[in-house]
Amino acid sequence: MREQEDIERVPAAGQALPTDLGPGTGAPPEPAATTDKVLTTRQLSWRRFKRHRLAIGSAVVLLILGLSALLAPLLTPYTFAQQNLVERLQSPSLTHYFGTDQLGRDLFTRVLYGGRISLLVGISVAITAGVVGGVVGALAGFYGGWIDNILMRVTDLFLSIPFLVILIIASTFFGGSVLSIVGILSAFFWMPDARIVRGVFLSLKEKEFVEAARATGATNKRIMFNHMLPNAMGPIIVNATLSVAAAILTESALSFLGFGVQPPTPTWGNLLYQSRNFITLAPWLVWFPGLAILITVLAVNFLGDGLRDALDPHQKIGGVE
Amino acid sequence: MPEPVLEVKDLKVHFPTEDGLVKAVDGVSLSVAPGETLGVVGESGSGKSVSFLTVMGLVTRKDAYISGEVLFRGQDLLKLPPEEMRHIRGAKISMIFQDPLTALNPVHRVGNQIAEVFQVHRKTSKKEAFGEAVNLLQLVGIPQPQARARQYPHEFSGGMRQRAMIAMALALNPDVLIADEPTTALDVTVQAQILELIDRLKQEFDASVVLITHDLGVVAEHCDDIMVMYAGKPVEFGERRDIYYGAHHPYTWGLMQSISRIDQPRDERLKPIKGQPPSLIHVPPGCSFNPRCPYAMPICRKETPQMIPVNGHHASACHLPLVEKERILKEEVLVRR
Numbered sequence A: 001m002r003e004q005e006d007i008e009r010v011p012a013a014g015q016a017l018p019t020d021l022g023p024g025t026g027a028p029p030e031p032a033a034t035t036d037k038v039l040t041t042r043q044l045s046w047r048r049f050k051r052h053r054l055a056i057g058s059a060v061v062l063l064i065l066g067l068s069a070l071l072a073p074l075l076t077p078y079t080f081a082q083q084n085l086v087e088r089l090q091s092p093s094l095t096h097y098f099g100t101d102q103l104g105r106d107l108f109t110r111v112l113y114g115g116r117i118s119l120l121v122g123i124s125v126a127i128t129a130g131v132v133g134g135v136v137g138a139l140a141g142f143y144g145g146w147i148d149n150i151l152m153r154v155t156d157l158f159l160s161i162p163f164l165v166i167l168i169i170a171s172t173f174f175g176g177s178v179l180s181i182v183g184i185l186s187a188f189f190w191m192p193d194a195r196i197v198r199g200v201f202l203s204l205k206e207k208e209f210v211e212a213a214r215a216t217g218a219t220n221k222r223i224m225f226n227h228m229l230p231n232a233m234g235p236i237i238v239n240a241t242l243s244v245a246a247a248i249l250t251e252s253a254l255s256f257l258g259f260g261v262q263p264p265t266p267t268w269g270n271l272l273y274q275s276r277n278f279i280t281l282a283p284w285l286v287w288f289p290g291l292a293i294l295i296t297v298l299a300v301n302f303l304g305d306g307l308r309d310a311l312d313p314h315q316k317i318g319g320v321e
Numbered sequence B: 001m002p003e004p005v006l007e008v009k010d011l012k013v014h015f016p017t018e019d020g021l022v023k024a025v026d027g028v029s030l031s032v033a034p035g036e037t038l039g040v041v042g043e044s045g046s047g048k049s050v051s052f053l054t055v056m057g058l059v060t061r062k063d064a065y066i067s068g069e070v071l072f073r074g075q076d077l078l079k080l081p082p083e084e085m086r087h088i089r090g091a092k093i094s095m096i097f098q099d100p101l102t103a104l105n106p107v108h109r110v111g112n113q114i115a116e117v118f119q120v121h122r123k124t125s126k127k128e129a130f131g132e133a134v135n136l137l138q139l140v141g142i143p144q145p146q147a148r149a150r151q152y153p154h155e156f157s158g159g160m161r162q163r164a165m166i167a168m169a170l171a172l173n174p175d176v177l178i179a180d181e182p183t184t185a186l187d188v189t190v191q192a193q194i195l196e197l198i199d200r201l202k203q204e205f206d207a208s209v210v211l212i213t214h215d216l217g218v219v220a221e222h223c224d225d226i227m228v229m230y231a232g233k234p235v236e237f238g239e240r241r242d243i244y245y246g247a248h249h250p251y252t253w254g255l256m257q258s259i260s261r262i263d264q265p266r267d268e269r270l271k272p273i274k275g276q277p278p279s280l281i282h283v284p285p286g287c288s289f290n291p292r293c294p295y296a297m298p299i300c301r302k303e304t305p306q307m308i309p310v311n312g313h314h315a316s317a318c319h320l321p322l323v324e325k326e327r328i329l330k331e332e333v334l335v336r337r
Helices: A002-010 A041-050 A053-068 A107-143 A145-160 A163-174 A178-187 A190-205 A206-214 A222-258 A269-276 A284-311 B048-055 B081-090 B110-121 B126-138 B145-149 B158-169 B189-203 B241-246 B249-259 B322-336
Strands: B006-017 B020-032 B039-040 B065-072 B094-095 B176-180 B208-215 B225-230 B233-239 B308-311 B314-316
Touching: A041 A053, A041 A284, A053 A284, A107 A145, A107 A178, A107 A190, A107 A269, A107 A284, A107 B081, A163 A178, A163 A222, A163 B158, A178 A222, A206 A222, A222 A269, A222 A284, A222 B048, A222 B249, B006 B048, B006 B322, B020 B039, B020 B048, B020 B065, B020 B081, B020 B110, B020 B233, B039 B048, B048 B065, B048 B176, B048 B208, B081 B158, B110 B126, B110 B145, B110 B158, B126 B225, B145 B322, B158 B189, B176 B189, B176 B241, B189 B208, B208 B322, B225 B241, B233 B249, B249 B322
Parallel strands: B039 B208, B039 B225, B094 B176, B176 B208
Antiparallel strands: B006 B020, B006 B065, B225 B233, B233 B314, B308 B314
């Protein structure tokens, strides 16, 4: 300690003013540095997030939904394709919580397994689209000029395609496996990400720390992905969350039209699709998958809102910084 | 005189804009000897930052028109392919910036940011580089460097951030350190410490320093040579003593008279330079300082003065006759100091 103080004083030696230690803006005195904890950006974000009740609640709901989809075999004695024609079209009861469909399959089981697909599709599409859009936006924003021009015009092009039509054509072409649905949906979900990331990069490019990184001889790749991208994570995460909801809805719509993941694999969308003929006879067949979609999408959107507030660096909790 | 480390010859940097050509730098020549500190002084927009950003190869606008030579150990940096230039940046010539808060990346730990320099230029492992970073933090006078290296920039005070920037700039023992207004964003008490630190490390690392500033007072103690710039051109160049006690350019006089002094009589007001710096698109014809110059003559509006050596390497670009300059210097400028 003694020695360290001396080092600190060396540059100050010969100064008329006895102020050493170099605190410019009211930082804690040096010895307190390790004991007096200053919050990291991450901790600050967590603090802001915790104040968002609805988002916390949504996160819990999503966690439950996700876990129950994941642990489906433990929660139900049936399998999703197991038919029992004797017990067809039963209303909800203790043996079949959500009732049964026209083939006597347990709807609770099918909603759980359907959740697997719907959530998987939603999350994979959000991630794939986020990565593709992120890279496109990063390149466009970083390099500008003709690269930006080409990439953004391609983005515009994709945005101006009536995508449901293309989706339907593509899904008949590539078939209705989960993988192809994720691929097809991702191809039409990356554009908002690209635009957002490009915008953030355009403003980050003017930041002094980017110039400073360049001044240390960092490569463009390093500047883009090591310096700029982490600073753009906030908006990217928020948008990815929101596109989970959008992807689930689109997958449902696609399945409802009969072009999504094909039966017997259940998804919330094709559960709705198959129940359309029994809507007066067995309304629970519509209710439960519908509710699952509604709750998930709502929760994801609330979560997105909460994250937006938490990750927005312009908001500061009073007295912390 | 020893071979200069850095030599700039007739550097011009022009940017085309919708309103016309901005002549940000218009004919700058200078040289920096090994171990020397060169002060570059001028108002905002005088082209001092742009000159050295160009030296660093950091002017990224593709439509910028750059001409002249930037010789680093005899090698013209302006002709170097980008990839080779990248190896020089940060390793041979490094730079620190005005505002150390914005120059540090808010999402990375300070230690990692310093360590990055090693990872960029040498194939140092992450762990080793971090250890080096801790040593450097200690060297620039940051107490508890081990703990500090793990902190984020916002946990550092202004002075410490600038120390961290200096550590980063000196990491690879560069030949030239360019400090672009390194103390402008800092408290007055910290300013002196940072300049002392740069001085001390300059000697330890045997580097040359270019100190860019708008404040003649700042460079007073720390520079060997001083170059005064106005509207993209150097107007006076000389050793520190030449500039402080024998300045020959009306603009330099103006700068000196606008420094506040502690022993100044209380009723005496500061004498600012009248008028505004010229737009770099419509630079006045002749001497660009003529509209603001109290001694302007008809010739000043017609002919651009050249840098004329007075003695040694003291030179100034002004049409006033030498006798007249000496008279004004003695009777009007130095009297006030």
